[in-house]
Each structure stands twice: as structure tokens, then as C-alpha cells.
Amino acid sequence: MAAVAEFDSVGLRYGTGAEVLRDLDFRLRTGAFYFLTGPSGAGKTSLLKLLYLAQRPTRGRISLFGEELTDATRDALPPFRRRIGVVFQDFRLIRHMSAFDNVALPLRVAGAADEDVEGPVREMLAWVGLADRASARPPTLSGGEQQRVAIARAVINRPELLVADEPTGNVDADMANRLMGLFTALNRLGTTVVVATHDIGLINATPGAQLIRLENGTVVDPTGSLKNPPRSAKNQS
Amino acid sequence: MLGWLFASPSDRRLLGAGPRRAPTAWVIAIMSFSIMLIAATGLALANTAGVLSRAIEARYALEVPAGAQNLDALLGAIRASPGVTSAEAVPESEMRQTLAKWLGPAAESNELPVPALINFDAGAGADLGAIQKRAQEISPGARISAHRDSVAPLLHSLTLLQWVAFGLVLLLSAAATAAVVLAARGALDTHRFTIDVMHGIGATDLQVTHLFQRKIAIDSFVGSIGGALAAAIVLLLLTTGASFAGELTGGATLGLGDLMILALLPLALTALATWVGRTAVLRALREDL
Numbered sequence: 001m002a003a004v005a006e007f008d009s010v011g012l013r014y015g016t017g018a019e020v021l022r023d024l025d026f027r028l029r030t031g032a033f034y035f036l037t038g039p040s041g042a043g044k045t046s047l048l049k050l051l052y053l054a055q056r057p058t059r060g061r062i063s064l065f066g067e068e069l070t071d072a073t074r075d076a077l078p079p080f081r082r083r084i085g086v087v088f089q090d091f092r093l094i095r096h097m098s099a100f101d102n103v104a105l106p107l108r109v110a111g112a113a114d115e116d117v118e119g120p121v122r123e124m125l126a127w128v129g130l131a132d133r134a135s136a137r138p139p140t141l142s143g144g145e146q147q148r149v150a151i152a153r154a155v156i157n158r159p160e161l162l163v164a165d166e167p168t169g170n171v172d173a174d175m176a177n178r179l180m181g182l183f184t185a186l187n188r189l190g191t192t193v194v195v196a197t198h199d200i201g202l203i204n205a206t207p208g209a210q211l212i213r214l215e216n217g218t219v220v221d222p223t224g225s226l227k228n229p230p231r232s233a234k235n236q237s
Numbered sequence: 238m239l240g241w242l243f244a245s246p247s248d249r250r251l252l253g254a255g256p257r258r259a260p261t262a263w264v265i266a267i268m269s270f271s272i273m274l275i276a277a278t279g280l281a282l283a284n285t286a287g288v289l290s291r292a293i294e295a296r297y298a299l300e301v302p303a304g305a306q307n308l309d310a311l312l313g314a315i316r317a318s319p320g321v322t323s324a325e326a327v328p329e330s331e332m333r334q335t336l337a338k339w340l341g342p343a344a345e346s347n348e349l350p351v352p353a354l355i356n357f358d359a360g361a362g363a364d365l366g367a368i369q370k371r372a373q374e375i376s377p378g379a380r381i382s383a384h385r386d387s388v389a390p391l392l393h394s395l396t397l398l399q400w401v402a403f404g405l406v407l408l409l410s411a412a413a414t415a416a417v418v419l420a421a422r423g424a425l426d427t428h429r430f431t432i433d434v435m436h437g438i439g440a441t442d443l444q445v446t447h448l449f450q451r452k453i454a455i456d457s458f459v460g461s462i463g464g465a466l467a468a469a470i471v472l473l474l475l476t477t478g479a480s481f482a483g484e485l486t487g488g489a490t491l492g493l494g495d496l497m498i499l500a501l502l503p504l505a506l507t508a509l510a511t512w513v514g515r516t517a518v519l520r521a522l523r524e525d526l
Contacts, residue, residue: 054437074523075441082439094431096253106438108247117247153438 002066003027004161004192005051010060012046012217020046021217024060028194030160033187035203036196038214044196045089045165047214051194052086052163053077065160082110085154085191087164091146093138093153099125099145100134103152110157124152128182144171151179155186162186164195168202180206251435252428252448261420261453262460265510268413269464269503270471272406276502277472279402280495286395293384295322295360299372301353301379308353311379314371315355320363327354356384406502413506414513417453421517424449432522442522446515453514454507461503461510469499 010024021043028034036044049055050062053069061070064080072080085106093102104121125131128148138146147167154162162183168176180195180202187193195202203209213220299315308326315324332351337344353376359365365381372379385392425432432445476490491499 052437078436078439078441080439081437086437092430092434092437094251094434097250101247101250104247105435108245109435109438109440109444114245114247 002030003063004030004065006061006063007050008061008063010050010057010062012043012050012055013058019058019217021050021057023218024050026212026219028161028192030192031187031190032192033184033206033209034192034194034212035206035209036194036212036214037198037203040198042214043217044214046217048086048163048165048194048196051161052084053081082106082157083160085157085159085162087147087150087154087162087167089165089167089169091138091150093146093149095138098135098137099130099141099149102138102149103156106153106157120156121152124156125149128152129178144175147171147175147179151182155182155191158189159191162191162193164193166196166198168197168199173201176202177205248448251431252424252452259420259452259456261416262456262463264416264420265413265457265460265506266464266467268409268416269461269506270468271464272409272413272502272506273465273468273499274471275402275405275409277468277491277495277499279399279406280491280498282395282399282402284490284492284495286392286399289388289395290385290392293388295358296384297357297359297365298382298384299355299357299368299379300382301372301376302350303378304350304353307375308355310375311353311372312355314375315357315368318359318363318368318371320360321368322358322360324355324357327356329353410506410509414510417457417510417514418517420456421449421453421514422521424452425518425521442519445522446518449518450511450515453518454511457507457510457514458503461506465499465503 005028007024007026010021011019012021013019024047036047038044046055050057051064053064057070061068063069065083067080069077069080093099094105097105100121103124104117107117107120122131122134125134128151130145130148130152133141133145136145138149141149151164151167154164164183167179167183171179176199183193183195184206197203203211299311301311312324312326315321329351332354333344333349336349336351340349343349359368369379369381372381428449435445472491
């Protein structure tokens with residue numbers, strides 16, 4: 001099966017510090033659903049940053065959508081970023097813009113005319129249950145509502161890859177289940193989903209999902225999708 | 238090409254509602270005001286130098302230091318010389334009046350030798366050597382000097398002042414653009430979060446730059462035009478009878494060409510500030526990732 005992302009001996013360090021990610025060697029299959037787990041500080045957020053092209057690896061090679069992007073120029077990255085939806089742990093909504101404008105942003109960045117934005121954004125806000133909060137600004141929304149706006153923004157462009165960093169960390173259990181329902185629905189439509197989470201209950205409640213476990217900056221529990229599983233993983237299986 | 242100037246309301250909302258007019262506009266207005274006044278002064282000085290230079294280009298003085306008893310014969314000889322278009326003797330009374338400024342009442346003394354002076358204009362066919370030789374036959378010691386030689390230091394100073402004005406215009410333009418660079422960097426810092434979000438969802442550096450470029454262009458335009466209008470009012474007051482008009486412009490007026498240059502200055506300042514702002518934003522964005 002084709003791979004959405006391929007990591008080949010990837011390492012990452014910030015500045016001159018120690019490597020926060022090392023020897024990452026795996027591929028993410030198109031249309032699969034992955035959970036990324038591991039203790040705090042294991043490097044989950046850093047790995048996601050590499051995945052949504054917010055960070056370049058300090059060594060190794062990364063391919064996305066079949067294109068080698070490790071040495072890609074800065075100007076070559078935006079078209080790839082438009083194919084990725086990201087749900088940030090802290091939502092990253094623009095505070096002075098309405099929920100509508102926040103959700104519409106990816107469409108506008110992609111060059112959609114205003115008249116082509118209205119319908120899809122209203123539909124997306126309705127899909128996440130916020131049809132009546134379209135004109136509200138993020139500071140006036142609850143944590144759960146902000147999270148849903150962030151998700152609507154991440155999926156409005158029908159991304160091929162959806163990356164979510166602790167998407168249920170700020171919501172109650174009911175809302176968490178509802179959000180995961182949104183993700184699985186999107187996954188059924190063909191989007192590859194990668195969710196970083198600590199929540200074992202969430203993982204167990206998502207049948208068919210695969211697990212990638214990070215410890216000390218390296219993958220220790222691949223789920224058969226890795227090209228070269230580390231020795232510890234082989235021993236476990 | 239200028240599509241970035243016409244951002245949609247949604248694009249404008251991305252940078253939020255800032256103050257009605259950013260400090261950049263005020264800084265540029267002050268710079269534009271100063272640039273206009275200095276440029277007008279420089280152009281007026283250039284005109285003054287031109288008028289003066291043209292007026293004395295063919296003008297000469299025949300001087301007899303010890304005075305001339307036969308001034309009429311000298312005058313007749315000069316007028317009869319080929320190429321001389323006009324000649325006029327400076328009356329002795331006028332010479333004494335001039336000397337009185339330095340010597341006081343002593344200038345009226347008959348014992349004071351007052352030089353004789355004849356101003357004349359000579360065209361292309363005039364032979365100054367021959368004129369001087371003929372004058373010396375009538376009045377030994379007579380010598381010819383060109384007015385442009387005596388006015389040369391003044392013309393040199395005027396040229397120097399024009400360059401100073403030009404340099405000041407460049408310096409002020411540089412200061413205005415420096416203010417734009419600082420403002421652009423400040424705006425980038427202020428909107429860092431929005432920029433990060435935009436980059437994250439696939440906005441190009443150019444898309445982000447256009448948001449700031451438009452704001453910089455508008456601030457620069459408003460500031461430049463505002464400053465230029467204020468300067469125009471001041472120049473109008475100066476040239477319509479304010480007592481210090483002459484001191485500023487040297488009595489020379491500004492021609493249509495000068496007024497066009499002055500009218501283009503705020504637009505040039507706007508274009509420069511916008512280009513510099515755009516470059517500063519693009520460069521700052523490229524420092525990331």
C-alpha cells in the first residue's frame with residue numbers, strides 16, 4: 001500500500017542540544033489510523049512537527065506524499081502543508097477572528113473566492129456542532145468549542161493527512177468520544193489520521209487503529225508498519 | 238501585479254484592528270514634510286544659480302584702478318569693439334556710495350583714488366585681448382575681468398548647497414525606510430502567532446508578505462501625502478510674501494518641472510517605503526525554518 005509518510009533514519013535536535021528524536025525509521029500507510037503514544041517528553045510533539053513540516057530533521061530523510069522533502073526549499077513546502085490538516089494541542093486559533101474566519105482560513109490561503117468559502121465553512125461548523133457560534137471569537141468559546149473549531153479548520157480542505165496533538169486533552173470524555181467520531185469518519189473518507197495521545201481508553205475505543213510508541217525519542221512499539229523495527233520491538237513480538 | 242493592494246475584508250481581518258493610524262505614518266509624514274522643504278530649497282537654489290550664471294555668462298568689467306580721466310573715450314572704444322553688445326560706465330558717485338560702506342565718510346574725499354569701472358557684454362566674436370590692449374592705449378593700467386570669475390565662489394557655494402540638499406533628501410529617505418523596516422519587524426513580532434498559523438496551513442511567504450505590504454503601502458502613502466501637503470502649504474506661504482521667502486529660495490521661483498518633481502517625491506517615498514517594507518518582511522520570514 002502507498003505510504004503517506006516515510007521516515008528514514010531521521011533524527012532531530014534543537015540547536016546544539018541532545019537529539020530529541022533519533023533513528024526514526026517507519027512509514028505511514030495511506031488511509032490508516034495511527035495513535036502516537038509515549039510518556040511526556042518522549043518526543044511526540046517533535047515527531048508531529050516533522051510530520052506537518054513545521055520542523056526539518058537534523059539527519060535522515062523524510063518523504064511525504066511520495067516526495068522527498070528533507071532538502072526541499074522553503075517555497076516548495078506550502079503546497080504540501082495544504083494537504084495536511086493539523087489540530088494543535090493549544091488549538092492555535094486566531095483570537096481576533098471569528099470561528100467562521102478561523103475555519104475559512106485554509107480555504108482562503110488555498111485561493112478560494114469568498115463566495116466559495118461560505119457554504120463549506122457553514123457545513124463544517126454544523127458538522128462539529130457549532131453552526132450557531134460562527135461569529136463568536138475564540139476567547140468567548142469554551143475549551144471544547146475551541147477544539148471543535150480547530151478540528152473544523154484542520155479538515156475543511158479535506159486533507160490527505162490529519163495530524164492531531166492531544167486533541168482530547170482539554171475536553172470531557174463525552175466530547176472526546178465525539179471528536180474521535182469525527183476523526184474516524186474522516187478516516188473512512190480516506191484521510192490518514194495520526195493522533196498523539198496518552199489516553200489508553202481512546203486507543204482501545206478505536207478499532208483498527210495502529211499504535212506507534214515513542215520512548216526517549218525513538219520508536220519502541222511499531223505496529224508492523226515500520227520498515228526496520230528496532231531490536232526492542234522485535235523482541236517484544 | 239498590484240492585486241495585493243486590494244485585499245478582501247477577510248484578509249484585512251487577519252491582522253486585526255490596529256490603531257487608526259500607525260506611528261509609521263506619522264514618522265513618514267514628518268520625513269516627507271522635511272524632504273519636500275529641503276528638495277524645494279535645493280531646486281530653488283539650482284534655479285538661482287542658473288539665473289545668476291546665465292546673467293553673468295557674457296558680462297565683463299573693465300577696471301582702471303587709478304581712475305580714468307577719459308572715461309568717455311574708453312567707453313567709446315569698448316562700444317566700437319567687435320562682438321561687444323552693450324557697455325555702460327558705473328558712475329563715480331555710485332562707486333563712492335559702494336566704498337562708503339567700508340570707508341564711511343572718507344569715501345567722499347577727493348584725495349581717495351576711485352577706480353573707474355565699465356561693465357560690458359561681449360558675444361562670441363569679441364576679442365577680449367584686443368579690447369584690453371586698446372583700453373590700455375587710452376588708459377594704461379586698464380584690465381578686464383570676467384564677472385563669472387568673481388561670482389564663481391558664490392556659484393560654487395550654491396552648487397555645494399544643492400548637493401547638501403540632495404544628500405539630506407537621501408538621508409531622510411533612508412531614515413524613513415529605516416523606520417519602515419523597524420515597523421515591519423515590530424508588526425511581524427506582533428503578529429507572529431497569526432503568521433505561524435498561516436504558514437502551518439500552507440500560506441506562502443508571499444501571501445503573508447502581501448498582508449503587511451498593503452498596510453505599509455497605505456501608511457506610507459497617507460504619511461507621504463500628509464507631509465507633502467503640509468510642506469506645500471508652508472511653501473505657498475513662503476512664496477506669497479512671507480518675509481523670509483527670499484532667504485529660503487534665494488528669490489528664485491520654482492518652475493513647472495520643479496513642481497512636478499516635488500509632486501512625484503511623496504509617491505517615490507511611498508514606493509520606496511513599500512518596497513523596503515516588503516523586502517524586510519520577506520527577509521524576516523525567510524529567517525524562519
